[in-house]
Amino acid sequence: MSATTEKITKMSFISKFKYDWKCNRFIMLMSLPGLIMIALFAYYPMVGIVTAFQNYSLFLGIRGSEWIGFDNFIRFFNDPNFIRIIKNTFVLGLFNLLWTFPAPIVLALLINEMAHPKIKRFVQTVTYLPYFISVVVIVGIMKSVFSGSGIVNELLAIVDVAPIQFFNESDYFRSLYIGSSIWQGVGYSSILYLAAITGIDTEMYDAAKMDGCSRFKQIFHITLPGLRPTIITLLILAVGNIVSVGFDKILLMYSPATYDVADVISTYVYRKGIIDQDYGFSSAIGLFNSVVSIVLLLGANYFSRKLLKESLW
Incomplete structure (x- = not known):
C-alpha cells in the first residue's frame, strides 16, 4: 500500500468526500442527475412500504390510516x-x-x-x-x-x-x-x-x-x-x-x-x-x-x- 493510499484510508468521511470532490468533481456532477432520478423513482416510493402494516385507505392516506402491525x-x-x-x-x-x-x-x-x-x-x-x-x-x-x-x-x-x-x-x-x-x-x-x-x-x-x-x-x-x-x-x-x-x-x-x-x-x-x-x-x-x-x-x-x-x- 502506497503512502498516499494509506493517508486516504485514514481520512474521515468528510475529508474523503472533499478529496474526491477536488479530484473528480466533474464526474460527480455528471452522475448527479442519475442519482436524483434513482432517489426520486426508486428510494422515495419505498416510503409506501408502511402501508403493508396499515389498513390503508386512499382517502385517509398514510398518516391517517389505521396501524394494524x-x-x-x-x-x-x-x-x-x-x-x-x-x-x-x-x-x-x-x-x-x-x-x-x-x-x-x-x-x-x-x-x-x-x-x-x-x-x-x-x-x-x-x-x-x-x-x-x-x-x-x-x-x-x-x-x-x-x-x-x-x-x-x-x-x-x-x-x-x-x-x-x-x-x-x-x-x-x-x-x-x-x-x-x-x-x-x-x-x-x-x-x-x-x-x-x-x-x-x-x-x-x-x-x-x-x-x-x-x-x-x-x-x-x-x-x-x-x-x-x-x-x-x-x-x-x-x-x-x-x-x-x-x-x-x-x-x-x-x-x-x-x-x-x-x-x-x-x-x-x-x-x-x-x-x-x-x-x-x-x-x-x-x-x-x-x-x-x-x-x-x-x-x-x-x-x-x-x-x-x-x-x-
Whole structure:
C-alpha cells in the first residue's frame, strides 16, 4: 500500500468526500442527475412500504390510516390460496431458470463457432429481434398460433388429433410461458456471453490447436472456463429473481381456468391491490415477495462464495 493510499484510508468521511470532490468533481456532477432520478423513482416510493402494516385507505392516506402491525401478513399466511400461490411462483420460477438460463450460453457458444461473418451477423440479428417486440404482441401471436383455429390445431387436424385449447388447459401453460420466454430473450441475453468470449486470450486457442484439441474440447476447456465468472454472476442474480416471474406476460396469458398453475404472487397482488382495492394487504404480499428475493440472492451469493469461490461481494 502506497503512502498516499494509506493517508486516504485514514481520512474521515468528510475529508474523503472533499478529496474526491477536488479530484473528480466533474464526474460527480455528471452522475448527479442519475442519482436524483434513482432517489426520486426508486428510494422515495419505498416510503409506501408502511402501508403493508396499515389498513390503508386512499382517502385517509398514510398518516391517517389505521396501524394494524403484522395483521396483513398473518392474513396472507392464512389465506386459502397461499400454498397454491407460493408453489406456482417457485415452480414456474425454477422451471424458467432451468430452461432460460442455459439457452443464451449455448447460443453464444454456437454463434462464436460460426466461421462466416455474414452468417454470424444474420443469426445474431434474427435472434435479437424478438426481444424488442412488446409482450402484448408476443402473447397476441401465441394466442393466434395456438387458438382453436390456429395453425397448430390445423396441423393436428391433419393427423386426426382433436383441437386443443392450449390457453384454457393448465397442462400447457408452463410450456407456453417458458417457450416464449426462451424465444424472446435468448438472443439478447447472449450478448453478455459473446462479449465475455471476446475477452478470452486467443493464444490459448492457438496453443490448444497445436496440441491437437478439437473444437469441442476447446469449448469445454477454454471457452466455458473463461465464461465462468460471467455465468456465476448472472446465475446469482437469476436465483434472486426466481420469485419475480414475468407478471405482465402471465397476466395476459392466464385465466381462471389456469389459476391452479398460473396464479403467482405478482398476479395475486394485482388482483388484490388493483381490482379489490385492498392496498394494505397487497403491499404486505409485495413486501413478502421482496424479502424472499433478498434472502434467495444472499443465499445464492453465500453458497457461490463458499463452494465456487466466486461471488458478487
